[in-house]
Amino acid sequence: MKQKQTGIFVCMVIAASCFQYCAKNADTVAVKTGTTQATTNTAATGPQLPATVYNYAGIVVPAYILAALTANDNTPSANPVTNDGATLGRVLFYDKNLSRNNTVSCGSCHKQDLSFSDSAVKSKGFLGGSTDRHSMRLLNVRYYKSGKMFWDERAATLEDQVLQPIQNTTEMGMTLPELVTKISALNYYPVLFQKAFGSTEISSDKISRALAQFVRSIVTYQSKYDLVKQGMAGFTADERDGETLFLTAGNITCAGCHTPPMFLTSSPTAPFALNDPNDLGINNQRRFKSGSLRNIAAVGPYFHNGSISSLQNMLASNIPQHGVAVRDQQKLLAFLNTLTDNTSISDVKYSDPFR
Ligand code: HEC
Ligand code: HEC
Structure with a gap:
């Protein structure tokens, strides 16, 4: 019984992918022949x-979250x-x-x-x-x-x-x-x-x-960070030190521009200088928006031009505000990892x- 069902399923998958393939080819032909009409x-x-x-x-x-963000x-x-x-x-x-x-x-x-x-x-x-x-x-x-x-x-x-x-x-x-x-x-x-x-x-x-x-x-809103904030889990020592660094290190802290609980602010400060001569961002002022840093560790590359391949590379870089001392890198990384929410x-x- 189980085998039969699997068989039917496989046939359906093959039929479906053939269908998709054929449809895709037909579309390609339409474009190649120069159809301008959608x-x-x-x-x-x-x-x-x-x-x-x-x-x-x-x-x-x-x-x-509600209290902070309404x-x-x-x-x-x-x-x-x-x-x-x-x-x-x-x-x-x-x-x-x-x-x-x-x-x-x-x-x-x-x-x-x-x-x-x-x-x-x-x-x-x-x-x-x-x-x-x-x-x-x-x-x-x-x-x-x-x-x-x-x-x-x-x-x-x-x-x-x-x-x-x-x-x-x-x-x-x-x-x-x-x-x-x-x-x-x-x-x-x-x-x-x-x-x-x-x-x-x-x-x-x-x-x-x-x-x-x-x-x-x-x-x-279902990351480890959220569980910790609701008293349902605890940070490791590195995660906790990383949070402290995030909130307090540097002249402008990470949190000054990436404000908890969504790690987001809507007032990008100037000048933010990831050196990119090809793209000057907001009003040509070398300013860029940053989206919410939640799930940041789950997917790269990073920055508006995708030029930073990993968070490790970012923390070890000389990008203003983003390169940090070697002793702090592992801790910040551990903290940033707690922002990942796979549920959503x-x-x-x-x-x-x-x-
Ligand atoms: C071909 C790829 C591509 C497609 C298709 C696409 N996007 Fe995007 N989206 C991007 C890129 C690249 C950016 C950043 C562009 C920029 O800032 O100049 C972006 C930015 C955005 C943003 C801005 C987010 C923020 O925080 O400022 C939103 C929202 C968005 N897209 C929604 C959509 C929606 C809705 C659609 C479908 C109608 C869509 N996108 C289709 C590539 C795409
Ligand atoms: C002065 C404001 C400011 C400070 C301080 C700051 N950031 Fe950013 N951050 C930004 C902006 C703006 C961007 C997007 C810039 C771009 O794409 O060119 C960004 C990008 C990022 C990104 C990549 C986001 C993405 O979507 O690709 C990460 C990760 C990040 N910051 C983490 C940090 C950490 C960790 C710190 C502290 C060590 C920090 N930031 C300090 C403003 C700031």
Whole structure:
């Protein structure tokens, strides 16, 4: 019985991968022959969604996080996270139909198991071209108080940001009218828009709001650090010394720019000088945003250009504020490791529903 089931499963996997392969080839042909029109992947099968929606709106973070961060939440009153809105956002996030030739989704460059970032220094867009900067982790984005997005903060809000990769000529290559036409032609969307926004009508504004809701729902609060802060676990000696260094060492401490509990502040100080003549960041002032340092040890490379391959290399470097004495490196590393939360990044509610 068990063997038979396995057999059926294997056949299904083979059939599914052939299907994917064929679909992919068809797309490639369309691009090679110079099709300028965005074509909907009519062979697309719909997403697998749960009968009862997952909980995105009512995530209960520990009290010490809530106390520190309620005032930092960048959720606009016009776009609160709802379970149906974030569900639609999840489907859009993983739908390759958002790219011109149906090859790339948001999830291609923001991979769940990599804390919604990419292990590549630069990610590949829909025609194989490279992004200008390293992909960013999408954790605790809602707690970046100013709400400004990208390494250089060029997007004023998350709602503005999420439409930019779709229109970026390297990343997804669409126009907003093409996007709306394409999404409207897919049979699984009307019901999802109906549930999320009370109408089957599809617009780029609703697409933006749903994507922003999904991204805001991604929060991490189940690391060893969190257990320690709630008195449910203890630091090792190195971890504890590392925390003390993080909070107190240097003229401006690590915590001054990466403030607990989300290891995030939204006022990047100037000048922040990782020497990069090709990229001067915010207002060309050698300033850059840093995202939440949670899960930082779980995925590299690091910095806006992905030039730092490991945390060890960063701590041993001469980058201002980031290179530290040899005797402190191991301790800081031990502490940074306690920020890893594997629960959130393996939670099915954030996973690809098209798999
Ligand atoms: C081809 C790769 C690629 C694709 C596709 C892509 N991104 Fe990104 N994403 C990046 C890169 C690279 C950056 C940093 C770019 C910069 O700062 O100039 C980024 C930055 C972001 C940020 C900013 C995070 C912060 O803290 O400031 C958000 C949010 C984001 N992406 C969401 C999305 C969403 C939603 C989609 C799909 C609509 C998407 N991305 C598609 C590569 C990609
Ligand atoms: C003056 C503010 C400031 C101080 C102090 C500071 N950082 Fe940073 N940190 C930043 C900024 C800004 C970035 C992103 C810079 C970039 O990409 O060019 C960053 C990047 C990082 C990164 C890589 C993040 C990523 O997403 O790739 C790590 C890890 C890090 N810092 C840890 C530390 C540690 C540990 C300390 C203390 C030893 C520290 N920082 C001190 C501002 C600061």
